[in-house]
Amino acid sequence: MAGSAHYREAHPLVFVITHWINLICMIMLAFSGFYIHYPFFDGFMGVARGMHFVAMYVILINLTFRIIAAFFVKTAVDLGSREVDTDIKNWLPQEKNRHQFFETVKYYLFLRKEAVISAKYGSLQKIAYLATVPLTYLMAYTGFAIYGPTMNWGFFAGGVDMVGGPMNMRIIHYFMMWVFIVFTMIHAYLANVYNFSPSKIIFAWKETEH
Amino acid sequence: MAQEAHGAIYDLLAVRGVSRRDFLKYCSYVAAMLGLSEAAAPQIAAAVEKGAKLKPALWINGGSCTGCTESMAQVDSPDVATVVLEILSINAFETIMAAAGHDAEKNIADTVAAGGYLLIYEGSVMTGEDGNTLLVNGHKGTDILEEVAAGADAILAVGACAVDGGWVYAHPNPAKAIGVQSFLDTVNIKTPVVNLPCCPTSPEWIVAMVVQWLLVAEDDPATFLAKTKLRTRTYRDTVTGRDVTLNYPEYVIGSTIHDNCPRRGHFENGHFVTEFGSEEEAKGYCLYKVGCKGPQTFTQCPITRWNRSVSWCVQSGAPCIGCGGLNWVDNNTPFFKRLSSMQMGDTLGNVQPGSVAAVVGGVAAAALVAHGLGMKAAGRIGPDGPPVETAKAYDRKRMAKKGGDK
Known part of the structure; x- marks a missing residue:
C-alpha cells in the first residue's frame, strides 16, 4: 500500500520463487486449458495436454510446499515492517483484522474516506488468499475427475455422478478457471493500484521505501 | 472341446444358412467381449446350445421408438445373433412376433405364470398422468412392467430410454418418463437390472449378457450378479427425486470412446x-x-x-x-x-458456458477499470496514498458508547 515501505521481510526469497512458479503454472494451465477446451490452431493438442498435466502437478506440489513452508518461514508481521514472525500467523487473520471486514468493503465502495487499519494483509485480501487454497485443490479434483488415468477411481467417479455426469464436471472445471482468471485480475489490480512497489518486491525482490 | 457343441442347434443354424464355423467364430467374438479367452468359445457354444428352449424370455416395449428392436433386427439375413436370441425362446416380442391381440397377451401371461424367465425391456417407463401416458390395450405401461418385472430372474434394460429415460426423459419431459431401475425402486421390486446404454443399444451387448447368463448364472440371479463384472453409476432422477444406482456391465462402460x-x-x-x-x-x-x-x-x-x-x-x-x-x-x-x-429457463433460453464466462470476465474487467478511475477521482492515488484511520471504526463506536472520548 502506498505510504508503506516494501521490505524483503514481507516476501522472503522462497515465497518470491513459489509466487513465480504459481504465476507461470497458472498462465500455462489457463492457456493450455483454453486450447484443450477449443483448439484455436492446429498441431498443438498433444503438447497442450502435456503442458496442462505437468503444470497441474507442479502447481499442486508448489501449493502444498507453500502451505508447509508457512509454518517454518518467518515473514513480516505488518506493512512496512522488518519485524518477523511465523508466516502462517500473518497469513491467517491477525488481531488488526478484527471488525474490519465491512469497513474494508465500505472503503473500496467509496462509502468511507479513510483507508482502514489492516494487518500485513487486509480482511478481504486474507479471505481471497486463504480461499485460493481450497479452490486450487477443488480445481484439481474437478480436473482429475475428467482425466483419463484417474476418472474411474471411486473418489472421482462419485463426484462425477454427484454433479450429473462428466459433461457437467467439465463445465464446472471450465467455470472455475474463470474464477482464477477473475481472481488474478482483481489481485493484480488491487496490489498495484497505488504504485508498483508490491510487484517490485514479489517479482524482482527489490525493496522500496514507499 | 468344440465337439461338445453339436445337435439340434446346428440343424437350426443350417436352415438359416449359418455354418458351424460361423457360429463358433461368433462365439469366440462374444467370448472376447465378455473378457474371456478364445478358448472359451466352445463353452459358449455349449451354453448357447444348452440354453435352447431352456430359458424363456420376454421382450417388452415401453415408451420407445423401437430403435433398439431395429438395431437388433438390422441384419439383412438371419444372423447368428438372431438365432441365439431365438433359441432363448423369446415368448413375446411385440414388434416382430407373429402372435397378436389375445394370443400375444396370453403368451406374456403364461410366461409370467411359469416364472424363471429373462426380461428384456426396451424404452422408457412413462409415469406421467398416473401412468396413462402409455396404454397398451387399455393396460398402463407401468402396470405391465410391474407384472413382468416382479417374476423375472433378471432384467436387461436395453437402450438409453430403459436405462434412465433417455431422450424421453429430456427437458421438459411431460410424460414423466424414467428408467427401469428408477421405476422398480419406486415400486420396491428387487429383481436385478443390468443396463445396456446407447441409443440404440448394441445387439452384441445384449447377446453377450444373455450368453453370460447361460454361462454363469445356473438359473440363479444372485450367482449371475456375483459372477458378472459390473460397474455402478448413480444419478438423481428429477422425476422421482430419488438417487438411483445403475448396474452396467464393466465391458460396456469401462473406458471412454x-x-x-x-x-x-x-x-x-x-x-x-x-x-x-x-x-x-x-x-x-x-x-x-x-x-x-x-x-x-x-x-x-x-x-x-x-x-x-x-x-x-x-x-x-x-x-x-x-x-x-x-x-x-x-x-x-x-x-x-x-x-x-x-x-436458463424460458426467458434466457439455452446459453453456452463460454458466453457466460466471457460476460463474467468482461464485467469484472470493466468494473476494475471503473474502480481505478474512481480511486483516482477520489484522490486516493498519490505519493502518500489515502489517509489511514487512526483507530478502527468498531473501537471508536465502542468507546463512544462507553462514554469515553472519541
Missing part, C-alpha cells in the same frame, strides 16, 4: 475438422471441434462397433453425441458444440 477412438491420433496431433464437407473431414481428422462428446462418453462403441462391426458413428464421420451417458440429451445438446448449453 475417446480412449479407443480410431481418430485419437489426429486428436493428439492437433488435426481437427472445423466444418463438415471440408478437406479435413475427407482426411478423416478428429471431430472434437465439431462437437464430439467421445471424451465424456463411457461406452466401448469403437471396439464392438455397429452393423456386424462394419462401422460406427465416429468412423462413419459423425461426432459422438454421447448417447451412452446419463440424461444424455440435456447433457449433450447442442450436438455440434464442444460444451453443452446451460438451460
Whole structure:
C-alpha cells in the first residue's frame, strides 16, 4: 500500500520463487486449458495436454510446499515492517483484522474516506488468499475427475455422478478457471493500484521505501 | 472341446444358412467381449446350445421408438445373433412376433405364470398422468412392467430410454418418463437390472449378457450378479427425486470412446475438422471441434462397433453425441458444440458456458477499470496514498458508547 515501505521481510526469497512458479503454472494451465477446451490452431493438442498435466502437478506440489513452508518461514508481521514472525500467523487473520471486514468493503465502495487499519494483509485480501487454497485443490479434483488415468477411481467417479455426469464436471472445471482468471485480475489490480512497489518486491525482490 | 457343441442347434443354424464355423467364430467374438479367452468359445457354444428352449424370455416395449428392436433386427439375413436370441425362446416380442391381440397377451401371461424367465425391456417407463401416458390395450405401461418385472430372474434394460429415460426423459419431459431401475425402486421390486446404454443399444451387448447368463448364472440371479463384472453409476432422477444406482456391465462402460477412438491420433496431433464437407473431414481428422462428446462418453462403441462391426458413428464421420451417458440429451445438446448449453429457463433460453464466462470476465474487467478511475477521482492515488484511520471504526463506536472520548 502506498505510504508503506516494501521490505524483503514481507516476501522472503522462497515465497518470491513459489509466487513465480504459481504465476507461470497458472498462465500455462489457463492457456493450455483454453486450447484443450477449443483448439484455436492446429498441431498443438498433444503438447497442450502435456503442458496442462505437468503444470497441474507442479502447481499442486508448489501449493502444498507453500502451505508447509508457512509454518517454518518467518515473514513480516505488518506493512512496512522488518519485524518477523511465523508466516502462517500473518497469513491467517491477525488481531488488526478484527471488525474490519465491512469497513474494508465500505472503503473500496467509496462509502468511507479513510483507508482502514489492516494487518500485513487486509480482511478481504486474507479471505481471497486463504480461499485460493481450497479452490486450487477443488480445481484439481474437478480436473482429475475428467482425466483419463484417474476418472474411474471411486473418489472421482462419485463426484462425477454427484454433479450429473462428466459433461457437467467439465463445465464446472471450465467455470472455475474463470474464477482464477477473475481472481488474478482483481489481485493484480488491487496490489498495484497505488504504485508498483508490491510487484517490485514479489517479482524482482527489490525493496522500496514507499 | 468344440465337439461338445453339436445337435439340434446346428440343424437350426443350417436352415438359416449359418455354418458351424460361423457360429463358433461368433462365439469366440462374444467370448472376447465378455473378457474371456478364445478358448472359451466352445463353452459358449455349449451354453448357447444348452440354453435352447431352456430359458424363456420376454421382450417388452415401453415408451420407445423401437430403435433398439431395429438395431437388433438390422441384419439383412438371419444372423447368428438372431438365432441365439431365438433359441432363448423369446415368448413375446411385440414388434416382430407373429402372435397378436389375445394370443400375444396370453403368451406374456403364461410366461409370467411359469416364472424363471429373462426380461428384456426396451424404452422408457412413462409415469406421467398416473401412468396413462402409455396404454397398451387399455393396460398402463407401468402396470405391465410391474407384472413382468416382479417374476423375472433378471432384467436387461436395453437402450438409453430403459436405462434412465433417455431422450424421453429430456427437458421438459411431460410424460414423466424414467428408467427401469428408477421405476422398480419406486415400486420396491428387487429383481436385478443390468443396463445396456446407447441409443440404440448394441445387439452384441445384449447377446453377450444373455450368453453370460447361460454361462454363469445356473438359473440363479444372485450367482449371475456375483459372477458378472459390473460397474455402478448413480444419478438423481428429477422425476422421482430419488438417487438411483445403475448396474452396467464393466465391458460396456469401462473406458471412454475417446480412449479407443480410431481418430485419437489426429486428436493428439492437433488435426481437427472445423466444418463438415471440408478437406479435413475427407482426411478423416478428429471431430472434437465439431462437437464430439467421445471424451465424456463411457461406452466401448469403437471396439464392438455397429452393423456386424462394419462401422460406427465416429468412423462413419459423425461426432459422438454421447448417447451412452446419463440424461444424455440435456447433457449433450447442442450436438455440434464442444460444451453443452446451460438451460436458463424460458426467458434466457439455452446459453453456452463460454458466453457466460466471457460476460463474467468482461464485467469484472470493466468494473476494475471503473474502480481505478474512481480511486483516482477520489484522490486516493498519490505519493502518500489515502489517509489511514487512526483507530478502527468498531473501537471508536465502542468507546463512544462507553462514554469515553472519541
